[in-house]
Amino acid sequence: MSATTAIPDTSAEAVTGIPRFHWRAVLGVSVALTAGLLALASRYGYYMDELYFRVAGRNLAWGYIDQPPLVPLLSRVQTFLFGDTLFAIRVIPALLTGLSVFVAALIARELGGGGRAQVLASIAASASLATMAAGHVLHPTAVDHVVWVTVCWLLIRLLRTRDTRLWLAIGAVVGVGMLAKYLVVLLVIGLFAGLLIAGPRQVLRSRHLLGGLAVGLVIAAPVLIWQGANGWPQFSMASELSGSFGLDTAIGFAIGQLIMIGLFLTPLWVTGLVWLFRRPAYRSLGVAYLVLVVLLIAIGGFARYTEGLLTVSLAAGCVPAVAWLKSLPRRVLMTVAIVANAILAAVMSVPVLPIDAYGADSPLGGVGDAQLGQAGWDRLTDQVADVYLSLPESDRAHTALLGWNYAEAGALDRYGPASGLPAAYSPHNSYYDFGFPAQDKTVVIAVGTDAATLAPHFAQCAVAASLKFDLPHLDEGKPVLVCRTPAEPWSALWPKLRWVGTF
Incomplete structure (x- = not known):
């Protein structure tokens, strides 16, 4: 018998092929963001759409002219559990947003990021405009945001492990997303196109993909049946929301891409997008983003509709960023960028300032639409x-x-x-x-x-x-x-x- 005995490697990298998940630190960031959103939930007043959802929650249906049924149901649940108050109607959005930050860290881990990359991803996601805006008011975006990042996390995991059973989970999450906002269909189109263009196409040749499609359709069946029975009013609403194609549309869309995460974190999500393109295994997600951009510009869609994939790129960018942050000056620069981005995002999306700060004569008057929609x-x-x-x-x-x-x-x-x-x-x-x-x-x-x-x-x-x-x-x-x-x-x-x- 050998004098030395080999000790099996039981590290997370050896067992799963990816770094250990530093869930305690990530959870701390998630809880801190959620607590901050809840602390601000009672300021100002109801956002205009919340006033509608509050009444729709008393008139539950399988569908509405302008939306699926999940958000009114959430309004009903929250007012039943916590009372008919401004704070009560915003509890679930804050919790869902905290979850989205947790998932952003999981994306970084799935892409090979260690503890520092995971924590950086959760902090960067928390500091983005897209995340804060999704977590402050009860709106379909509160659900849609976490659905998009979760679908992408599951797909990245599928691409890494080639475990096609994950198509079933993806189908379930997409189905839930359909109950909140039909926009998730655009994500499905983008990801499917990305896989067809950039591969790996073999993951599409799986019975589990058909199973995932079936799961999604079963979950979404009530809203699809309601839409069909009522003449597909969602197409009329989509026509109302869309604009015409033109140079101004493309320029405005490009500016929107810089704003949705935040100017100071734009280099990080751009880095993540480039990083995804340079890795054949995950290139499909980068292609999906480009497909979505082209599609939205063509139909006159809003720039904010890409915010889910931008958040994924932000999390991806944290993986190579850790290697760049070796020196103290670079770490200071990153810290300043995150803090500055968080301040700008908060001023634009959550009630951190007196409402008067967004008056017509204020320098912030041009960025206060979301704030002013909660006043008066x-x-x-x-x-x-x-x-x-x-x-x-x-x-x-x-x-x-x-x-x-x-x-x-x-x-x-x-x-x-x-x-x-x-x-x-x-x-x-x-x-x-x-x-x-x-x-x-x-x-x-x-x-x-x-x-x-x-x-x-x-x-x-x-x-x-x-x-x-x-x-x-x-x-x-x-x-x-x-x-x-x-x-x-x-x-x-x-x-x-x-x-x-x-x-």
């Missing part, structure tokens, strides 16, 4: 309440409120009861399906449209007030109308008021 809805309700209280008491029992778009109606629904306001309705998108006024409602207080739109349907329509706000608002200057005596029963009038689109 209580003020709108107060002004409508003033008009309501000015009506003769005999009219108030027969009054209904009409918000021309879903945000206006959602604001009146949320803040109106405290002022004694009656129920609010809207003919916009699926808010239309939530109900219409009772037949005895012969007086309507309407916001968001002009008298010319409603006058043909009522015996009288008059302007009672004009909306005014302290900060820039979509409804600035719009009239508050008082319309009397509908020209026909509400059951016949309501379909004539319906409209589908964006505002």
Whole structure:
């Protein structure tokens, strides 16, 4: 017997072919981001879409004109568990965003990154605009973001291990993504094209791929059936959101790519994209990004739709970045870049500053759309309440409120009861399906449209007030109308008021 006995190598690298996962450090970053988002969740007010999702959560369906059913369901779950508050409706987005940061570290590990690369990936992802924006408000992007990075992580793992059973997991995640946002279809198209163009194509020749497709279709079946039964309204909504192709579109799209992660971290995700292209095993992900860019420019899609693949490239860039960070000056430079990016991203997407900082005269006025979308809805309700209280008491029992778009109606629904306001309705998108006024409602207080739109349907329509706000608002200057005596029963009038689109 030999005097020396070989000791088996039980390290993570030997057993799995990739470095050990430093989950404690990564979890710490994930928890810190989640805690920060929750600490800021109650500032400002509801975002315009959240006002809609809050009401949609009380009117659950298998589909809506402008979205799948998962986000309204999340709204319902959160308000049931935590109460009907601004904080409550933002708990799940913060948790999902923390999860996405955890997955970004898993991507770095899967690509061969050790502990430093994993932690750097989680920190860099936390500091990006895409991540912060996804985690602050309840929106389909909160789900879509974590779905995209998870699908890419699973595909990278499949490409490394050639374990085609992972197609089943990919199909399941895509199916869940379809319940939140149909945009995940673009990711599937991009990844499939990437594999066809750059390979390895053999992973497509697997029965598990068909199984994954079946799993995804089964999970997404309710929304697909609903869309088919209702004439595929998503195509109409997509047409509303898309623009025309042109040089300005391409330039704006390119600028959007620099902004979505953040200017200071752009070198890191560009490095990751180049790094992926230089590795045949993972080149398909780089090709997928380029395919998606070309497709979105062609159809006039938003630049932000690439944010999932940009986050993957960011995580990939952390793998070679660790070797570059050998010297102290470079580590200081990276630290400064991450901090600066985090500050810029926070200012643009989460309420770290007083809301007044985004006023029209402020230097930040041009970057505060997301912030200003959370302001003024209580003020709108107060002004409508003033008009309501000015009506003769005999009219108030027969009054209904009409918000021309879903945000206006959602604001009146949320803040109106405290002022004694009656129920609010809207003919916009699926808010239309939530109900219409009772037949005895012969007086309507309407916001968001002009008298010319409603006058043909009522015996009288008059302007009672004009909306005014302290900060820039979509409804600035719009009239508050008082319309009397509908020209026909509400059951016949309501379909004539319906409209589908964006505002």
